[in-house]
Amino acid sequence: MSRSIAITAAETACALGDTLDASLATWQAGRSGLSQQEGLLAGRIADRSVLKGRRYGAASNLGVQVARRAVARAGWSEAETRNAWLFAASSRGNAGELLGSHAWRRPSRRFSASNTLHSEIAAAISIELGIRGPWQMISNGCSAGLDALGFAWMALQAGLTQRALVVAVDLPLYPELLRDFQDTRLLSTSGRNDPLSPHTSGFHPGEAGVALTLELGGQGPVVKRYAANSDAYDSLVIPEDGAPLAELLAGFEKPALLCPHATGTANHAQAEMNALRSTYPQAPPLLLLKPFTGHTLGASGLLDIALISEALRCRAMPGNLSGLTCPDSLCLDLPPKPQSVLKIASGMGGHNAAVLLTHE
Template identity: 25%
Template sequence: MTGRRVVITGIDVLAPGGVGVKQFWDQLNAGRTATRGITFFDPTPFRSRVAAEIDFDPESHGLSPQESRRMDRAAQFAVVAARGAVADSGLDVAGLDPYRVGVTVGSAVGATTGLDEEYRIVSDGGRLRLVDHGYAVPHLYDYLVPSSFAAEVAWAVGAEGPSTVVSTGCTSGIDSVGYAVELIREGAVDVMIAGSSDAPISPITMACFDAIKATTPRHDDPATASRPFDGTRNGFVLGEGAAVFVLEELGAARARGAHIYAEIAGYATRSNAYHMTGLRPDGAEMAEAIRAALDEARMNPSEIDYINAHGSGTKQNDRHETAAFKRSLGEHAYRTPVSSIKSMIGHSLGAIGSLEIAASALAMEHNVVPPTANLHTPDPECDLDYVPLTARDQLTDAVLTVGSGFGGFQSAMVLARAQRGDA
């Protein structure tokens, strides 16, 4: 290990209600929700019929008709966000050694949207037992293999170093960035284009979550359907999106005069080895990930100024997470503002971890803690400061962001100001 410090110098975001960093932050700062009734397909047969969709036109975001034809929606998101992050960073990737530039893309469900749609076509709406492949899109194989996401991003930015897809369910967005950080720290690369993308709003995904009653059946007022930490919550709202970052070694970023959003000071991931969807109420495994991330960052719990929670809006997750914060931060947990941006942009599965990293970096950039929307009736078991309804001005030098995923995955990341530790 070289001990090199890693910083974020470029960000781009595609999120429900806001494509681009400014629109994304404006929405979070305003506490404005982007959840609505599903418009992508007829949701009538499903238990949950609300989602957080992105109004996205590939051509207006720089994708050619051929690229749009070749790539699934989630891959399109990843490529657009990667190009935007590089532009935001001001980095001349073409002037770098391409073998020293790598890519990691996180995704929980890959090209679900494309596969679902193509099955509908080749099976003639499900009527054919033996499907007719002649009606399939020519690039259907790329939909099948999630590795195509990393390949598309690498081609888009000219990266010829390590290129990897990380798929750890709903922690993919944190884990992909955490893996990228380690590659820079160990000296394998100098720059990483890292983030995640998912576009899961499709009939098959809705059916899967309906089966386990994880998504909300609240249809009367979709804008208030996502209610993390609220006593009336009854499941999460499915979303979609992408966030991609340019990560660099701190010294190199400073040498070229780059704008530095934050240092990624610590990262850790753990598994509960317990249950595919269940969580222990004591939050022990998430607490352990938090402690390990703080240790790597060489920070005390009292130095955390804000917690960007997983906050999915399921009863067991919110209680588990609350217990984990108390277990890892002790009394400081009661003094630390906590919020969930899923209340505004829904839960985009593998993408949400990167979107939450972006929100954390922007909270530091603006010294503002985004709120938890729709939090009117706090659950007595969730008794921390969840910043209800309205953003809060607060000096924010260090942020903890966490993720929790089916399969028992628990991940934590600490972001801090790059000036920390300077002489």
């Protein structure tokens, strides 16, 4: 028997704004959060104080901040927070600490070992919020945040818990990481912020922290379904025909609106659009959020879900950034009040995830 599981609150910090409300306002105004610094067009968090602290790494500090605000918005009591399950996600974890960055953070050497662990993000949130339910740390590349939401949804569907906190964080703007992306030919070389254009040359990285509360029988946008599969194809690229992703999408009902992963890499632009064309005789309108936020890697799927769920809650879906390229047979004109939205995420190595949200 299917259980009704709702997103009851969310919080974000990203290039669009330091809070979810600020981010939604920037999106509604049709403004991108990306900015140019030192020759790199990227999405940066303006308030750097959310990254600072002596005990934890920068990504962990950000996770604690957004998690605390989401729980406060949900109105959870101390007992409800204590018993919640926690699912956290990141593709790069506290990479800045591993690379020797963040000298400005004034870290304590006593915590040097924990600061280099991905799992510190989940542990820090559990400690600081007093969560005694089990926590899990997921690192499935760029699909990590969406998978974390899916795993939380499955735990609630199974009746293992009444509520879950889902958090995703990524801070990829370090020279060493950017060089790796550049060497792998994933980073944009043209500066063109138009992910479905035939002239796109790669993605624009972005920072983000996002948290949301998921409750059995709660009030808010409903998570109707989660599913995932793998390409079993290559460690970097995905099949150009998009067949494995199309197979995954075929298991979902057709949504009123679809938010693709849309990284901006040439391979992904072709493969993901081929998957949509083969799945739908007439594809739903597409919402492209990375032109607003940058590609926030493991946080990207959950960040998009947080923005979309708040738009569904407000019953006003902002549109796409103006001037974006739309491939033939596809549409970027969004319905203002969609009843359902399907979000897709794909991780490097060939892992696909999708979540269907509805407004009921």
